Amino acid sequence: MTSIKKPINIVDVTYARTGASVNTDSMGMREMQQRVFAKRDAQHLLVKAPPASGKSRALMFVALDKLYNQGRKKVIVAVPERSIGASFAPTELTKFGFFADWEIKEKHNLCDPGSSQGKVGVFVNFLNDPSAVTLVCTHATLRFAFEKLAPDAFNGTVLAIDEFHHVSADTESSRLGALLRDVMNGSDVHIVAMTGSYFRGDSVPVLSADDEAKFTPVTFNYYDQLNGYQYLKSLGIGHHFYQGRYFEAIGEVFDLDKKTIIHIPSVNSGESTKDKIEEVGRIFDVIGEVVHTDPVTGIHDVRRSDNGEILRVADLVDDTDQAKRAETLHYLSKVASKDRDGVDVIIALGMAKEGFDWPFAEHALTVGYRASLTEIIQIIGRVTRDSPGKEHAQFTNLIAEPDASRGEVKVSVNNMLKAITASLLMEQVLAPNFTFKSKKNGDDTPAEPGQLKIKGFKEPSTARVKQIVDTDLNDLKATILQDDTFAKAAVGSLDAEQANKVLIPKIIRERYPDLTETEVEELRQQVVVDSVIKNGEIKTVGDKRFVKMAEKFVNIDELNINLIDSVNPFQRAFEVLSKSVTPSVLRIVQDSITSTRVEVTEEEALAAWPKIQQWAKLNGRPDARSENPTEKRYAEIVLFLQRKKQQKAAAQKAAQMVDEA
Structure with a gap:
């Protein structure tokens, strides 16, 4: 086996282990x-919390209160996969101080084997049975049942939807939405x-603005x-590029010494060989030699080639024998989730993501860029569960380097940049x-803990902006980071003023068309300030604190909005990229971005013109062939304005000729 390399971590966060998030109160x-x-x-409650934070039990507490104290008659829990239904099994809550236990009759657990459509009759009977109280089913069963029911059949019920990001505002593609x-x-x-992830920037919003407001x-x-964990102390998120x-x-x-989940690429991706079974076999070869396979559980015993130790490996990719894979999943949920020695490596493709509980997992090794931020969050969540003996968790994304000699270079460049920007978002989420x-x-009064005072900063003035800042800021950043325009930021060719004063407000207006220009500016400042501060390294020297911005440290007491606006909040993408790849690969990336550069907009040109004039006074006319990306862009804007001027003159001349005729 080759020597282990430490992945290049974009995120490396250390936590205090206060125990606050896992300790319980008197109930x-x-x-x-x-x-x-x-x-x-609340009639409609939206819970956004990380994997392993206890959302399932939170639902039990709320649902029981609605049954006992709010006049509700029934509770329906819908989960995306049958395996997740186990999270809502009967649970004793009274022995910990709550007033009732969570109970599910076996016949109303519709997450057992069998088709979703075949369970519709049980679902309908449940609604019509006055003595039936709780039911757990899959999203699919809920959809099939709804086809047989009118909306008012849900009168008097509590409908809980787990992994809510499966809902979509696109009614054409999301029957659940x-x-x-x-x-x-209608009821x-x-x-x-x-949901453990609510990044609506993935593609289509989960809810329309009107529905979300409810x-x-x-x-x-x-x-x-x-x-607030007891054991897990640090988390790393990084990349390893390969050819x-x-x-x-x-x-x-x-690292064979770490409990690892490997997600191989989809057969539709460029990283795949199109033979998933062979790929799994090659991964087995990396570990060593298969010496035994349990005929019941399907778990493979593999002797390591480096030291002879036996590793227990679960293969969730091979689906040729569905019954055997079901036994493997059963073993993982019932045994391996509780016994540290139950399994050492899990190899998966579409499974072992959301809701999969393996608390001992330390390393999520994912091959190929994942297009969905939600999917990335879910995979990282597999290793961030608190567990005795686990101090560090690691997510590594194995990404193909662009190769100028191959035709898919633009796809590779895009995948690389998207993977990096996703990690940058995670860096801010985890800070x-x-x-x-x-x-x-x-104002010389000291700031409160966790508070920064900034000269010229516009605080949210309306309830709407405050709500977005409190619950939606990461979603907005996801939308901004995934905008194609920000690919330019990743190669260092996006001017800070263009990013902060033109592009970010444009995206905010598109995302929240109901906001006034004053509200847009307040939200813009919040995004920029939050991003720049979280990207910056904070140091304490004596009784003063300094934050690193654009390669220099600034006294936090002297922060002002103009200074922060002079920093590209996404410049970290270029720093990460330049440190992660060779100069030749970086050049391939830059050339690819340049070849697909978007057209200049009038908005960008007007915002840049004063800076172009200042540049020209000091350096002369900007040159489109310059290696300086800023000068090159200025030259493109000058050419754009010249074309606009010529078009305007031609239009005026044509109008004059019409008048004279």
């Missing part, structure tokens, strides 16, 4: 569950929606969760939250 509730229970009277809207509009249903949000952020076939490079970052206040002249 047996964790910190997150207490927050949710405090909002239990359409169902939800019909039930909300008195109470809804509890839960929900009461409860947000528990990733920093609070991880900082050739991934299974020839995977040994460079596959401690700050609150920002405007610093008035003569």
Whole structure:
């Protein structure tokens, strides 16, 4: 086996291990569950909290209160996969101080084997049976049942939808989204929606703005969760770039001493050989030699080639024998999730992501860029569960380097940049939250803990902007980072003023068309300030604190909005890229971006013109052949304005000729 290389980590966060997020109160509730229970009277509740924070039990607490104290008659819990249904099995809550236990009759657990369509009759009978109280089913069963029911059949019920990001505002592609809207509009249903990731920037929004406004949000952020653990101390998120076939490079970052989940690429991706079974075999070869396979569980015993130790490996990719794979999944959920020695490596393709519980997992090794931020969050969540003996968790994305000699260079460049920007977003999600206040002249009062005062900063002036800042800021950043324009930022060719004053406001207006220009500016400042501060390294020297911005440290007491606006909030993408690849690969990336550069807009040109004039006074006319990306862009803008001027002159001349005729 090749020597282990440490992946290039973009994110490396250390936490305090306060125990706050896992300790329970007199009713047996964790910190997150207490927050949710405090909002239990809301008719429509939206819970956004990380994997392993206890969303399933939070739902039990709220649902039981709605049954006993709010006049609800039934609770329906819908999960995306049958395996996740185990999270809602009967649970004793009274022994920890709560007033009732969570109970599910076996016949109303519709997550057992069998088709979803075949369970519709049980679902309908449940609704019609006055003595039936709780039911667990898959999203698919809920959809099939709804085809047989009118919306008012859900009167008196609580409908809980787990992994809520499966819903979509696109009614053409998401039958679950359409169902939800019909039930909300056609019954008195109470809804509890839960998700470990709510990045609507992935593609289509989960909810329309009007529908989302009907929900009461409860947000528990990733920093609070991880900082409050007992055992897990640090988390790394990084990349390893390879050439050739991934299974020839995977040994460079596959640490056999770590409990590892490997996700191989989809057969539709460029990284795949189109033979998933052969790829798994090559990964087995990296580990060593298969010496035994359990005929019941399907777990393989593999003797390591480096030291002779036996590793227990689960293959969830081979689906030729569905019954055997079902036995392997059963073993993983019942045995390996509780016994540290039950399994050492899991190899998967589409499985072992959301809701999969293997608390001992330390390393998520994912091959190929994942297009969905939600999927990345879910995979990282497999290794961030708190477990005795686990101090560090690692997510490594194995990404193909662009090769100028191959035809898919643009695809490779795009995948690389998207993977890096996704990690940059995760860096901000996992960092401690700050609150920002405007610093008035003569204000010498010290900032509160976790607060920064900034001269010229516009604080949110309306409830709408405050709500977006409190619950939606990471989603907005996801939209901004995934905008194609920001590929230019990743190669260092996007001017800070263009990013902050033109592009970010444009995306905000598109995302929130109901905002006024004043609200857009307040939100723009919040995004830029939050991003720049979280990207910056903070140091304490004596009694003063300094933040690193654009390669220099600035006294936090002297921060002002103009200084922050002079920093490209996404310049870290270029720093990461330039450190991660060779100069020749970096040049391939830059050339690829340049060849697909978007047209200049009038908005960008008008914003850049004063800076171009200043540049020309000092350096002369900007040259389109310059190696300086800023000068090159200025030259393109000058050419754009010249064309506009010529077009305007031609139009005026034509109009004059018409008048004279």
